[in-house]
Amino acid sequence: MSEKIILEMKGIEIQFPGVKALDKVDFTLRAGEIHALLGENGAGKSTLIKCLTGVHHKDAGTILLDGKEITPISPQHAIQMGISTVFQEINLCPNLTVAENIFVGRKEFKKKIINARARELMKRFHLDIDVTRPLSYFSTAVQQMVSIARAVDIQAKILILDEPTSSLDENEVQLLFNVMRDLKKEGMGIIFITHFLDQIYAVSDRMTILRNGKLVGSYNIDELNKLELVTKMIGKDMQAIFDLHPAEVAADAPDMLEAQHLGALGYPVQDISLELKKGELMGFAGLLGSGRTETASLIFAATRPTSGTLTINGKTVAAKKPFDAIMNGVAFCPEDRKRDGIIGDLSIRENIMLAVQAKRGFMHPLSRQEQNELADKYIKALSIATPDAEKKIGELSGGNQQKVIVARWMATNPDLLILDEPTRGIDVGAKAEIQRLMIEMCKDDVSVIFISSELEEVIRCSNRIVIMRDGSKAAELEGPFDGNTQSRILSIIAGEEVSA
């Protein structure tokens, strides 16, 4: 890391209706550094980036790039100045090919040339893929890499990554980190936004923390340990969140769910058998693509099972579609909330009500008062940052949108709640709130299936852990867990330990 400052933002202010999103924020970036930008959901991270990239216009403050004042007016303008961004919401064109996506909006190149150039770029990411296929053909992880490749290829001075790792698995994260380290050596300044604490320490040189639109401070990475960092982000002592654990389940508690040899024709997941007790919290561990989501999808009948049996609450059920599952007391909060959940033009209240209302039937509308009470309850419980329940969900920060969708499914009062990566993209404080709510629901005899890529939280929150590998159940571990559980799970995931 050199001492050369490439970017200096001073006294930045941005006012949205009812929210001061940024209040006199200073930020500096040096050449050849990876600088983590941190804060709770709604702290103002994305807004600061959007101000730098011309999406939002500042109400006050100055921006100096290489010592010269600039006023970015659009993302295109920012790119021309060498500021390149991978936004929190992937904004690529699914119907264009990989190569076209990398070069879209730039000088006309011959197809042959862009294909060759794209292939070369993807190699740098160790991705050997057919760049002439439409982007939609590939996984989210690959799509993410493509948007990073696009940013890298513009020979940027500054690269901004707004939560680039939320949909990547461990290997892909390491790959991205290697690319980041290479770029840093070339003198690029990188701004890295993430909610994964370990990743901050793995790759960053410095960090800047925001809270409620205000600057808390900038620090060298070795100046603050994790607990100090979290305390600065949340503004209070957070030791308690590292101490959340599930209640024990009685050995003779009745089954909530029993699946036997569940599968579907031509489906990547087959022969799933599991038993879940009332009040039990079951974690699903495994790599991306190992079949965790697909298993949940079978239980919820989002994919209709064609083999095996499913018993819920002692009743054999033959759910054909999610609505049947909902009527059987199952709720499923999906992983891809952008695609499957958020309706941007509706308010927070309306977004929370959707599943509850569907369950009750649209002939029996909830009274406005019931709606307000439910919405307010979850806004409070999940600390959703908003002035009130009537704000459009599309205007919330990314993490707060996710919390609303989690609330939608918690609010249906299910017997069995399946949460697919509910804490992804969510700050540490809110993560703890979701974990606490899951654990509390289990005390009320609700059963929970908790899918997460973060082993730490799976191990800490679960009574029992199912480990998925290559489309089937590789092992099942019974709690209470200890310090060896993590390495044990990792070796099962890697296929080194056959069964448990």
Ligand SMILES: Nc1ncnc2c1ncn2[C@@H]1O[C@H](COP(=O)(O)OP(=O)(O)OP(=O)(O)O)[C@@H](O)[C@H]1O
């Ligand atoms: N387009 C908008 N209109 C109105 N308010 C907005 C808009 N975009 C953001 N805000 C508000 O500005 C504040 C800061 O949001 P921002 O998206 O910068 O948070 P963030 O730190 O990126 O959070 P997250 O970690 O959840 O992505 C929030 O209170 C948010 O509701």
Ligand SMILES: [Mg+2]
């Ligand atoms: Mg954001």
